Amino acid sequence: MRKKLRIGGWFGDILRVSRKEFYLSFHDVGVIVFFVLLAFAYPVLYALIYNPEVANDVKVVVVDDDRSELSRAFTRSLDATSEAHVIGYAANMEEAREAVNEKECFGIVYFPEGFSANAERGQQGDVVLYADMSLLMRYKQLLTAMTDVQQAYCSRIMTAKLPAAAGGGGAIIESREVPIGNTGRGIASAVLPAVLILVLQQSLLLGIGMLRGGSRERRLKNGGIDPHDVGGAVGATILGKTVTYLIIYLLPSIYVLFIVPIMFSYPQNGNPIEILVFLLPFMLCASFMGQSLQVFVNERESTFLVLVFTSVIFIFLSGISWPRYAMGGLWHSIGNAIPSTWAANGYILMMTDGASFAQVKHHYFMLWGLAVAYFIIAYCVERFICRPRYRRMRYYDAKSPGSLLREEARRNGLG
Amino acid sequence: MLREYVKETVKRGLVSLVRRRIYFITMVVLPLLGAFFFLDLIKSGSVEQAPVGLVDLDNSTLSRNLSRHLAAMQQVSVQHQYASFDEARQAVQRGEILGFFFIPEDLSEKALSGNHPTLSYYINYAYYAPASMQYKGFKTITVLANGGIAANVMQFMGATGEQISATLQPIAVHTHPVANPWLNYSYYLNASFIPTFFALLIFLVTAFTIGIELKYGTCRQWVERAGGSMGLALTGKLVPQTCIFIVVGWTIQWMMYRLYGLPLNCANWIMPVTMVLYVLANQAFALTVMSLIPNFRYGTTVCSLMAVIAFSVCAFSLPRESEYAWVGGLSYVLPARYYFLISVDQALNGIDLHYSRWYYAALVAYTFLPWTLTWKLKKECLNPVYVP
Numbered sequence: 001m002r003k004k005l006r007i008g009g010w011f012g013d014i015l016r017v018s019r020k021e022f023y024l025s026f027h028d029v030g031v032i033v034f035f036v037l038l039a040f041a042y043p044v045l046y047a048l049i050y051n052p053e054v055a056n057d058v059k060v061v062v063v064d065d066d067r068s069e070l071s072r073a074f075t076r077s078l079d080a081t082s083e084a085h086v087i088g089y090a091a092n093m094e095e096a097r098e099a100v101n102e103k104e105c106f107g108i109v110y111f112p113e114g115f116s117a118n119a120e121r122g123q124q125g126d127v128v129l130y131a132d133m134s135l136l137m138r139y140k141q142l143l144t145a146m147t148d149v150q151q152a153y154c155s156r157i158m159t160a161k162l163p164a165a166a167g168g169g170g171a172i173i174e175s176r177e178v179p180i181g182n183t184g185r186g187i188a189s190a191v192l193p194a195v196l197i198l199v200l201q202q203s204l205l206l207g208i209g210m211l212r213g214g215s216r217e218r219r220l221k222n223g224g225i226d227p228h229d230v231g232g233a234v235g236a237t238i239l240g241k242t243v244t245y246l247i248i249y250l251l252p253s254i255y256v257l258f259i260v261p262i263m264f265s266y267p268q269n270g271n272p273i274e275i276l277v278f279l280l281p282f283m284l285c286a287s288f289m290g291q292s293l294q295v296f297v298n299e300r301e302s303t304f305l306v307l308v309f310t311s312v313i314f315i316f317l318s319g320i321s322w323p324r325y326a327m328g329g330l331w332h333s334i335g336n337a338i339p340s341t342w343a344a345n346g347y348i349l350m351m352t353d354g355a356s357f358a359q360v361k362h363h364y365f366m367l368w369g370l371a372v373a374y375f376i377i378a379y380c381v382e383r384f385i386c387r388p389r390y391r392r393m394r395y396y397d398a399k400s401p402g403s404l405l406r407e408e409a410r411r412n413g414l415g
Numbered sequence: 416m417l418r419e420y421v422k423e424t425v426k427r428g429l430v431s432l433v434r435r436r437i438y439f440i441t442m443v444v445l446p447l448l449g450a451f452f453f454l455d456l457i458k459s460g461s462v463e464q465a466p467v468g469l470v471d472l473d474n475s476t477l478s479r480n481l482s483r484h485l486a487a488m489q490q491v492s493v494q495h496q497y498a499s500f501d502e503a504r505q506a507v508q509r510g511e512i513l514g515f516f517f518i519p520e521d522l523s524e525k526a527l528s529g530n531h532p533t534l535s536y537y538i539n540y541a542y543y544a545p546a547s548m549q550y551k552g553f554k555t556i557t558v559l560a561n562g563g564i565a566a567n568v569m570q571f572m573g574a575t576g577e578q579i580s581a582t583l584q585p586i587a588v589h590t591h592p593v594a595n596p597w598l599n600y601s602y603y604l605n606a607s608f609i610p611t612f613f614a615l616l617i618f619l620v621t622a623f624t625i626g627i628e629l630k631y632g633t634c635r636q637w638v639e640r641a642g643g644s645m646g647l648a649l650t651g652k653l654v655p656q657t658c659i660f661i662v663v664g665w666t667i668q669w670m671m672y673r674l675y676g677l678p679l680n681c682a683n684w685i686m687p688v689t690m691v692l693y694v695l696a697n698q699a700f701a702l703t704v705m706s707l708i709p710n711f712r713y714g715t716t717v718c719s720l721m722a723v724i725a726f727s728v729c730a731f732s733l734p735r736e737s738e739y740a741w742v743g744g745l746s747y748v749l750p751a752r753y754y755f756l757i758s759v760d761q762a763l764n765g766i767d768l769h770y771s772r773w774y775y776a777a778l779v780a781y782t783f784l785p786w787t788l789t790w791k792l793k794k795e796c797l798n799p800v801y802v803p
Contacts, residue, residue: 028803029803030712030803033716045724046724046727048739048742049724049727049728049738049739049742050727050733051739052733052737052738052739054733054737055733055734055736055737056737058734074586101760101764101766101767101770102770106734119585119586120585122585124584124585124586124587125585125586125587126586126587126589127586127587127588127589128588128589128590128591129588129589129590129591130591130593131590131591131592131593132593132764133592133593133594133595133598133602133603133763134603134759134763134764135603135731135732135734136598136600136603136732137732137733137734138734139592139598140547143590146588146590147588150586150587150588153585153586154584154585154586157585157586158585172526172529172531172561172564172565173522173526173531173532173533173534173557173560173561173564174531174532174533174534175533175534175535175536175553175554175557176533176534176535176536177535177536177538177550177553177554178535178536178537178538179537179538179539179540179546180504180507180514180537180538180539180540181507181539181540181541182539182540182541183540184540185540185546186540187543187732187733189540189541190540190541190542190543190546191543193541214803267541298437299627299630300712300803301623301626301627301630301711301712301715302437302623304619304622304623304715304716304718304719305437305441305619305620305623306437308615308619308719308722308723309445309449309612309615309616309619311723312449312608312612312615312723312726313449313452316452316453316456319542320542321543321544322456322457322462322544322600322604323462323465323513323542323544323545325464325465325466325545326459326461326462326463326464327456328455328456328458330455331452331455331456345510348541349508349509349510349541352541353507353508353539353541354508355508355509355510356508359505359508359509360509360510362509363510408631409631409633410434411434411435412431412434412435412627412631413427413428413429413430413431413432413433413434413435414427414431414627414628414631414633414636414637
C-alpha cells in the first residue's frame with residue numbers, strides 16, 4: 001500500500017513528512033495543548049485581564065490650609081471627576097503622608113493659605129498635588145482630573161474679568177483631539193492585537209519544540225533511530241512540517257485574528273483576506289524559526305525552559321509597549337530579525353488603522369526576507385547539527401547498547 | 416548517618432547543575448541578559464520625539480509660527496509636512512508617523528475676526544505610550560497659541576507680563592511626583608518587570624529539577640538516598656540553586672541600582688535581604704505547584720502560565736483596585752506582587768519598614784507553604800508514573 005503511494009523524489013518527501021507530522025501532532029496531548037488550547041484560551045484570558053482599560057476614582061486626600069469657599073468647591077469638583085476620588089480631609093501634611101504610606105490613598109492635594117485670595121485678587125492661586133509614583137497610570141489620572149478642574153475654574157474666573165476680545169468668552173482658537181485607529185483610546189485595544197500575533201508565533205514555537213523533544217526521546221530509547229522519522233531530504237522535511245503547521249493553524253488563526261477582536265470589540269478595520277495573505281510569510285517564518293530553535297530542546301519538557309521566556313522579550317521588541325523609535329540601535333536591529341515585530345505592526349496597521357495591503361508592503365517584504373533567512377538557518381541546523389548528531393547516536397548505541405540512556409541519566413546527575 | 420544523607424543529596428543537586436549547560440544558561444546567563452535587556456532598552460526613560468506629521472493649509476504668519484513651535488517641541492518630532500489631510504492619514508496607515516497636527520485654511524482669518532477656528536490633532540492610539548506623549552505636545556501648542564494671542568491683546572491694552580499670566584491662569588496646579596520627578600518610565604518598568612522575569616526563570620528551573628527526576632523514574636532512588644526524607648531530598652537539590660539564584664539576584668540589583676541608577680532611597684541592606692526572601696518564595700511557589708500537581712509537564716505548564724501572566728496581573732500598569740476582582744486576587748497569589756510592593760515602599764519611596772510588614776510576612780509565608788504538601792510529592796516519587 002505504502003509503496004503505491006510513494007510519489008518518489010523530493011516532492012514525495014514533503015507529502016510523507018507532512019502526513020507523519022499530522023499524525024505526531026494529533027497523538028501528543030502536549031502538542032495539542034500548545035497548538036489548539038493555548039491559541040484558544042490565552043487571548044481570552046489576556047483580554048479579560050486588560051478589559052477594565054483604565055483606572056477610575058484614584059483616591060486622594062485633601063489638606064486645606066485655605067479653608068475658603070473656592071478651595072471647598074475645587075475639592076468637590078475634583079471628587080466629581082471620574083478619575084479622582086477624595087477620601088476626606090487630613091488635618092495636616094503629616095497626617096496625609098501617613099495615609100499615603102498606609103496605602104489608603106495615592107495622592108495629596110494641598111491648598112496653601114491665601115489660595116483663594118490670590119486667585120481672585122489677580123495673582124496666581126497655587127494648588128499642589130503630591131502624587132505617589134508607584135504606578136504611572138494613577139499619577140496620570142490624578143493629573144488629568146486636577147488639570148480639568150483647574151481649567152474649568154480658570155475660565156470661570158477669567159470670564160468674569162477679561163474683555164471678550166482677549167478670549168474672555170473661552171478660547172480664541174479651539175482645539176480638538178481626534179483619536180484615530182483605536183478610537184476608544186483603550187489600552188486593551190492597543191496592546192491585545194500584538195499579543196494575538198505573539199500567541200500564534202509562540203504557541204507554534206513551543207509546539208515544534210515539544211515535537212522535537214519527543215523525537216529525540218524516541219531516538220534515545222531506540223538506539224538513535226526515531227521510528228517515526230520518515231527520512232526525507234532536509235529541505236523537504238522542513239517544508240513538509242511547515243505545510244502541516246500551516247494547515248493546523250488555519251482555524252486557530254482565524255479565531256485569534258478575527259473572532260477575538262469581535263468578542264471584545266477591538267478595532268476591526270482590515271480586510272480579512274488581505275490580512276491572511278499578509279500573515280502567510282509570518283507563519284512560514286514562525287515555522288522555520290521553531291525548526292531552528294528546536295536544536296536547543298533536548299526533552300519535551302525543556303521546551304518550557306528554552307522558549308517560554310522569549311515571549312516576554314519578543315513582545316517588547318515589537319515596540320507595542322515601548323515604541324521602536326525610542327529603542328537603541330542594537331535592540332532595534334534585533335527586533336527587525338524577529339517575525340512577530342513585522343507581523344504585529346503590520347496587523348495593527350491593517351486591523352486598527354485600516355491600512356490597505358499596499359500600505360504595509362514594506363512589512364510584507366521584510367517577512368518574506370525573514371522567511372528565506374530562517375529557512376536557511378533551519379536547513380543548516382538540520383543538515384549540519386541535528387543529522388550528524390543522530391548519526392553519532394546510532395554509532396554510540398551500536399558500540400554499546402543502552403549507552404544513550406545511561407549517558408542521558410549521567411548528564412542529569414541522576415542515578 | 417544524617418551527614419551521609421546530606422552529603423549525598425547536595426552532591427546530587429550539584430552534579431546535575433554542573434553537567435548540563437541548560438542550568439548555567441537559565442540560571443545565570445538568561446537572568447542577567449534579561450535584566451540588561453530591559454535596563455538598556457528603556458534607559459532613556461521617556462518616549463519623547465514621537466514621529467508626527469504636519470498639515471498646514473493656512474500658510475499664514477500665525478500658522479508658520481505654530482509650526483516653528485511644533486518643530487521645537489521635546490515631545491514630538493515633525494518628520495514631514497503633508498499637503499493634505501489624506502496624505503497625512505495615509506502616512507499614518509503606512510506606519511511612518513504616529514499622528515499629525517492639522518491647521519485649517521481659515522485659521523488666521525477666523526482667529527483675527529474672533530470666529531474661533533479649530534486646530535485639530537490626530538493621534539494614532541494603536542500605540543499607547545507615544546499617543547499620550549503626542550497629546551501632551553499638541554495640547555501645549557494649542558494652549559501656547561491661545562496664550563500668545565490673548566497676551567498680544569492684553570499687552571495692547573497696557574497690562575504687564577505678570578498680570579497677564581495671572582489673569583490667563585488664576586489657578587495654577589503644581590505637581591510633585593514624589594520620588595520620580597522626571598516621570599522616568601524605566602523606574603516603573605524595570606522595578607517590576609526585571610524581578611518578574613527572574614521569577615519566571617526560577618519557577619521553570621525549580622519545576623524542571625524536580626520534574627526530571629520524575630521523568631527518568633530516578634525519584635525513588637533520590638528519596639532513598641536522602642534516608643527516605645522528602646524534605647532532605649528537596650533541600651539537597653534546591654539549596655545549591657538557591658545560592659546561585661541569590662548571587663544572580665544581587666548582581667541584578669547591583670545593575671539596577673548602581674549601574675543604571677534606579678532610585679534606592681532605603682538603607683543599603685534592605686533590598687538584598689528582600690532578594691533572598693524573594694528567591695526562596697519563588698522556589699517555594701514552584702515547589703508547591705509541583706507538589707500539588709506531581710507531573711512534569713502539567714506542573715511546568717502551570718508554572719509557566721503563572722509566571723507569564725504575572726507580567727499582566729500583578730498590577731504593574733493597571734492598579735489592582737481597577738482590575739477585576741479575580742484578576743486582583745490572582746495577583747496576590749504571586750510572589751512578584753509582594754516584591755514589587757516592597758520595592759515601591761523601600762527603594763522608591765524610602766518609607767519606614769513598618770509599612771511593608773505584611774508584604775514581608777507574605778514572602779516568608781511562601782517559604783513555609785510547600786513543606787506541608789511534600790507528602791504528596793513523596794507519594795508520587797515512590798511510585799512515579801510518567802505522563803508524556
